[in-house]
Amino acid sequence: MDRRGFVLLMAAGVLGAAVGRGTAELVAEPTSWIPGAVRPAAATPSPPVQPPGTLPPPIGVVDRLPGTGTRLALTIDDGVSSAVVGAFAELAADTGLRLTFFPNGRYRSWTDNARALRPLVESGQVALGNHTWGHPDLRTLDDASVAEEITRNRRFLADVFGAGETPFFRPPYGSHDARIDRIAADCGHPTVAMWEGTLADHRVLTPDELLAAARQWFAAQSIVIGHANHATVTTVFDELVALLEQRSLETVTLADVWTHPV
Numbered sequence: 001m002d003r004r005g006f007v008l009l010m011a012a013g014v015l016g017a018a019v020g021r022g023t024a025e026l027v028a029e030p031t032s033w034i035p036g037a038v039r040p041a042a043a044t045p046s047p048p049v050q051p052p053g054t055l056p057p058p059i060g061v062v063d064r065l066p067g068t069g070t071r072l073a074l075t076i077d078d079g080v081s082s083a084v085v086g087a088f089a090e091l092a093a094d095t096g097l098r099l100t101f102f103p104n105g106r107y108r109s110w111t112d113n114a115r116a117l118r119p120l121v122e123s124g125q126v127a128l129g130n131h132t133w134g135h136p137d138l139r140t141l142d143d144a145s146v147a148e149e150i151t152r153n154r155r156f157l158a159d160v161f162g163a164g165e166t167p168f169f170r171p172p173y174g175s176h177d178a179r180i181d182r183i184a185a186d187c188g189h190p191t192v193a194m195w196e197g198t199l200a201d202h203r204v205l206t207p208d209e210l211l212a213a214a215r216q217w218f219a220a221q222s223i224v225i226g227h228a229n230h231a232t233v234t235t236v237f238d239e240l241v242a243l244l245e246q247r248s249l250e251t252v253t254l255a256d257v258w259t260h261p262v
């Protein structure tokens with residue numbers, strides 16, 4: 001199946017999921033209602049309905065999507081390479097793939113590709129999380145420096161993408177502890193987004209190595225980490241999309257699943 005076919009398949013999956021979550025409400029009959037009389041309008045308005053598929057963000061660590069289903073969250077970190085970030089933006093635009101990026105503001109790739117990424121962020125097809133400004137091992141820093149790393153990147157995401165609040169925080173190298181988690185929460189990121197599967201491409205891989213990692217970890221309800229750092233991943237985009245299709249996996253952003261309560 002080509003990319004367009006895959007997009008249609010994913011759209012069908014989203015619709016199917018939405019239908020399954022109908023908001024049936026039980027409304028009690030007004031006790032004053034008399035048969036034959038004009039039925040009075042409901043006295044109380046319906047409560048606001050939460051958008052389908054969204055839950056309040058968890059406080060603490062997540063590494064999988066909740067519940068059962070056929071969703072997969074592909075999360076892409078860092079952004080050392082402008083070309084690779086640009087290729088991911090193009091892939092998303094071409095296929096409808098839903099992605100969550102964890103940029104480091106220190107890399108120019110994000111401003112280089114802001115024009116391509118902004119519409120995807122605005123539509124919700126791409127979600128963002130905070131991965132710190134400079135990618136340090138936060139456990140080596142004092143409290144004030146940890147907070148500065150997070151808040152500087154938070155401002156960067158808002159400035160470059162017009163991004164609203166994001167609850168998601170991913171510590172560089174996955175290095176965190178209770179102190180780091182508390183500071184991140186104080187900075188506005190209560191959800192520490194770790195991962196279950198990895199493309200293992202924080203180092204330079206051959207295409208075969210990267211695809212082997214994808215075959216190992218592309219699974220239902222998984223959060224998978226990859227990186228926009230080395231070009232290898234861009235040479236196997238078609239194979240990755242085909243693998244998702246073969247396994248009937250529907251990509252979602254972390255914000256599709258968890259959002260800030262309104």
Ligand SMILES: [Zn+2]
Pocket residue numbers: 077078131135172173
């Ligand atoms: Zn990283």
